[in-house]
Amino acid sequence: MQRFNDQIIKIYNTLSGKKEIFKPINKGYIGMYVCGPTVYSNVHLGNVRTFMSFDIVFRYLKHLGFKVRYVRNITDAGHLENDADSGEDKITKKARLEQIEPMEVVQRYTVDFHNVLNTFNFLPPSIEPTATGHIIEQIELISKIIENGFAYVINGSVYFNVHKYNETKDYGILSKRKLEDLIHNTRELDGQSDKKNPQDFALWKKAEPQHIMRWPSPWSDGFPGWHLECTAMSTKYLGEKFDIHGGGMDLKFPHHECEIAQNEAAIGVNPVNYWMHANMLELNGQRMSKSTGNTVNPDELLSGNNTFFSKAFSPSIIRFFIAQAQYRSVLDLTDAGLLASEKGFNRLMDAIKTMENLKASTKSSIDILSWQQSCYNAMNDDFNSPILIAQLFEAVKYINQIKEETETLSSEDLEILKNTVNNFVFDILGLENNAKTNTGTDKLSGAVDVLIRLRQDARANKDFTMSDKIRDELSDVGIQLKDGKEGTTFSLS
RNA sequence: GGUGUCGUGGCCGAGUGGCUAGGCUCAGCUCUGCAAAAGCUGCUACAGCGGUUCGAAUCCGCUCGACACCUCCA
Known part of the structure; x- marks a missing residue:
């Protein structure tokens, strides 16, 4: 069903800093790319929130009848610990620490990632490509950037020339930074660097002799830079220009900024029409951080086996909790918040159960179509799931009132109510009725x-x-x- | 230091130039054998100070405060 013909969607575009009316490049089709995880450790709830935000976007766009190609990558190489030349690939480091083969690290945490996402009832993306599976594409991309004069080779490594690029293009277009400010504020990093300027970033790194993850290239045996893989894979599967690119707020700079630069340098086009950034999840008012121990893993929250929360919470309650905040706002994960969400969620599920047995009347006392449109309006407005949930609680009220016989619905309207509630609760928000399962x-x-x-x-x-x-x-x-x-x-x- | 986001009722969280979401909590009422559930009602907020406006929580300025990014991070 092509519901999208009836709906006007607005998306907050980081590029413009405004909500814009969404127009896909090809009518009825949407290309969406979201930066996936670097699989060097277990995913935590912050990761889950970001991917869940885009899961809901994906689900809604599909519900509207768009043909969505949703690409979410797995970073299994190239993500450095830091930007210094001594910086180690995250996967390699983990493998060294645990004394296992790097691909074992990748395998272990990829499986963990998928398990967690399944638990939370995620829809799988259309394509889930890996960085190591696209080395050839990345090498081709680097060659183009060198040909176009925006990269240089030193000691077998290739760096993107940010200063050169900024002469004709705008480095900072997404993150609203000026190269000038970056120059004045770049921290001195330890270790000597081959880079001409600290702002330059690696496209290809020559591997040290002990480095296991390595591939041959025209410049050296080495591995690709982190920013490059997303450009290579998004171009391959979505084209030189596509509709939506998502990711966590923290990737805006430098990662996404570099993606734009790479695409412009190689192909000459800004790759993305709408940039979406999901905000961070905090734990008890503080940023989740592994170094301070202020972090909780999904399985700890689901089992109740942690020091932060009074009890275990089911995946749908966590999903509901996350959907109660807008994706662009910081959300604070707290015990009180989860307990409140649990009660609200149970009330919603009880009402849905009640709804199945409601009796239709000859006439309707409720304008169900205008209520239905307000659900769409909520999601059309930059995927405002909290407003949608507010509308769903309107439906809860209707359901109880019909049960109490203070309001009535015709059988036709009752069907609309049932379909709409079921669509939004289960298909779009991705909630699951625990009792049902x-x-x-x-x-x-x-x-x-x-x-x-x-x-x-x-x-x-x-x-x-x-x-x-x-x-x-x-x-x-x-x-x-x-x-x-x-x-x-x-x-x- | 630079850049950006934001400060909403007891708590969480939307919204945004006039019609002032929703959830949780609390109080009262209806229903009930009593409870629970459900329904109804009440609690009317937008950091502070100026300014623009017929009208601002919403726009502008300043002050205070919080957070994020600027190094890897969803």
């Missing part, structure tokens, strides 16, 4: 229904000791009974 739920509900009937009998006989005993003991094992006009229902807490 529990195995054996049918048998469980059968058993609970028996207890509910026994309790009804007891209540009819005014044997409240017995009825309360049933209620309280079910509550103790996490089953909560709810008495309503239409009888008693239950939910799992």
